[in-house]
Amino acid sequence: MNIYDVAREATVSIGTVSRVLNGGYVKQATRERVLTAIHKLDYVPNSGARSLGLGRTGVLGIMVPFFTRPFFIEVLRGVEMAAAKAGHEIVLYNVETDQQRDNYFKRLPMRKRVDGLLIVSLRPDDQEATRIREAGLPVVLVDAYHPYFTSIVVENTGGARMAVEHLISLGHRRIGFVNGMVEGAFHFNQADDRLNGYREALIAGGIDFDPTLIYVSEWSRAGGMKGGDALLRRDDPPTAIFAASDLQALGVLEVMRQHERNVPHDVSIIGFDNIELAELLNLTTIAQPMCEMGVIGVEQLLHSKDEPPRTIQVEAKLVQRQTTQRLFMGVT
């Protein structure tokens, strides 16, 4: 079942069938004959051959680490929506190991399996970036930054500052920070920015920056638990904790519950991301428009072919819920 069968059925040439399919001069009567034949034979063009002739595939790749984490799911949701709307399919490249990451960065761009590649939370090094650019594949980064590519990031520094300012405004002065870590060679670079925001807010609030109040862990609930635990065991545990992601914040909450510390009475907690669970558990957090970032990413991928790369910064917003409150001063 191929284009020749259709051509024979409709008594036209394959060129005409192709023109009906792709748009081009075809007389109305002929077009209808061809369409009838297509319908009758239940013909659907072979997409491999199509992309070979066309030079494009109609497929967008999305490369993402640990795609089951809520943040990535939300981005993915945006990507899927935008891609579907534009008539593109998406293939998922999940990255869980350094090897996978390197492998994808090395081969993916030149295989021409996808028309464009969206890279989430992963940063190519300069050599990889150069090769990708030379391969000519459109690439957009989401939640990551590289000067060679259009990048979509939330205001990480500003968001973190906002979180800590919020805590300071509530009277807290000993503020712990559970930051995210570089997992393998994935080159997350959000952690640095959020650390800067944390520091800036402290300094602006006239509070000494104390590195021992910082715990660096995986971007996961388990990671958050480690951080919460470490901070809790101090002689002078912080009265408030800022976690670099909601998932980590949930881990901190969990630890507080285990140790029977009341949140927010004994300790205030604020996260970052505003995943669905945050709402469910009433977690105060800094929201970033995750889904929208995916949408913007796809739009950039599709509609800004030859424009120079630019960085699009999206806004972070404080979402106040029940896990932060004014510091209770039993004794000054």
Place this chain on the structure above:
Amino acid sequence: MNIYDVAREATVSIGTVSRVLNGGYVKQATRERVLTAIHKLDYVPNSGARSLGLGRTGVLGIMVPFFTRPFFIEVLRGVEMAAAKAGHEIVLYNVETDQQRDNYFKRLPMRKRVDGLLIVSLRPDDQEATRIREAGLPVVLVDAYHPYFTSIVVENTGGARMAVEHLISLGHRRIGFVNGMVEGAFHFNQADDRLNGYREALIAGGIDFDPTLIYVSEWSRAGGMKGGDALLRRDDPPTAIFAASDLQALGVLEVMRQHERNVPHDVSIIGFDNIELAELLNLTTIAQPMCEMGVIGVEQLLHSKDEPPRTIQVEAKLVQRQTTQRLFMGVT
């Protein structure tokens, strides 16, 4: 940059290059020359041309409704793991509307873009099934059943029975059921099975089956809230509620909290699925091996080409947590 360039660089024919890539008789010295050329030119075969010549694509399709829901994410995780292990890519076909569903069922199988298609929680009607089978594309169903295809399902009836038996064993006799509904024309058929399990358990426990204790809603938290609310407003609200999915159970929990009913003291709640959130919120539930179902699905897709379709039933397990307890008999 194509296979001819490599052939020229290595002073061999394209046939030899192809043989190096795909395995075949090539003298060691020649092979090395070719590999050097490939490396030097940074050559990666064009996958469109490859699949055209090869007749297969190395891609698996996964068709799934509302993929962001936790259940589907878990299945997807299994699918991704198994596909990656087998060296296949996956393309995601998300279904949110009847139109998308029909469209995919109509065209997907004959486009040959994928080597196999995994359909999750969606049931083709007989006509669609016939066309798919005739197209010759391997198809496996997960969490859905059709006699034409290998299907992987949890023991829905048994699981539901287990849930209700658990409640009965705790002394409950007025047991509400928030079941899932058919959303659009998606033909979920789990709801019927779970209803049967509910009924069976009641009858076995000598309890009258009361249809007014059943509320049918979307498979979502919002749906669960509606159900919980409806059951709560009765003159004789149930002392225990079984929800057909954890997401719905969470909605019920939410409503109970809003109305200041203590769970499990005032009312016991049990869900179905055992999503990650269930553990987080201490929800008693019936676990189904979601991730594993995805893995099995892919394995079946890849390794059981010409075997007759069969139904693989996986086990459901009761996971007791904190949302169910023995009925407190203030007054008999």
Place this chain on the structure above:
DNA sequence: TAATCGGCTGTAAGCACTTCCACATCAAAG
């Protein structure tokens, strides 16, 4: 020395499309 054989390689024919080019058709214009 000639026949045979296995390892290795080049050639060319697919695979199923798209698209360029040339040519045909037909109406309006000259």
Place this chain on the structure above:
DNA sequence: CTTTGATGTGGAAGTGCTTACAGCCGATTA
């Protein structure tokens, strides 16, 4: 009645790969 131009159409080349087939070479065998 011829020219022009727009509209339609068929044929063929091109897309980048796989693989069947035939042929070559050197070593083994008769």
